[in-house]
Amino acid sequence: MFGKRQVARVTSAIIALLVAIVVALAGGSGGNAGQGTPQEGAAQAGSPTSGTQGTALQDDAPSEGVREDGRYTSKDELAAYVHEFGHLPANFVSKTKAREAGWDSSKGNLDEVCPGMSIGGSRYHNDDGQLPDKRGRSWTECDVNYTGGFRGGERIVFSNDGLVYYTGDHYKSFERLY
DSSP: OOOHHHHHHHHHHHHHHHHHHHHHHHHHHTTTOOOOOOOOOOOOOOOTTTTTTOOOOSSSSTTOOOTTOOOSSSSSHHHHHHHHHHHHHHTTEEEEHHHTTTOOOTTOOOHSSSOOOOOEEEEEEOOOOOOOOOOOOOOEEESSSSSSOOOOOOEEEETTTSSSEEESTTTEEEOOOO
16 A cells, blocks of 8 residues: 555645646636727727726637536626537526425525526516617626525626627626627
8 A cells, every 4th residue: 555655745746646637727827818809799898888988808719627517606707608609507596496395596596506506597677778689689697706695796697699798787887898
């Protein structure tokens, strides 16, 4: 068998390798911001869209590091994922399914009844018109950066025709990402 020193050395090497992989993957994100073009029929970034904040758009090329079988919760990764695949990653659960599993929003117990999951998939109605409207366009919302307990105010809102917006203040203002 292995001695404690050998196990410690192998464990340290594995941890160092994992850290190097994470650093390499993190270093490649966000490098193409501002180089893409807006999608046809969408509002231009920076144009006054009823309270919508303008921003540089992400590149329309497939996003590096985002895989369809991945699990994502951060703003940039979620935005890239829904832009590329048009749906939420598998680590999202609808409010209905979460309630069926025992979720009570007033208790902040999602992480207890649905470990590793975030809320997403509800339709966002855009009643106040802050996001660009177009015939046939529908919007879906999801939580961003959920780590447990009560849900925060960060959301990604994405359309069925490829637009992706972020709100950090629970729908008061929006930043276009794609």
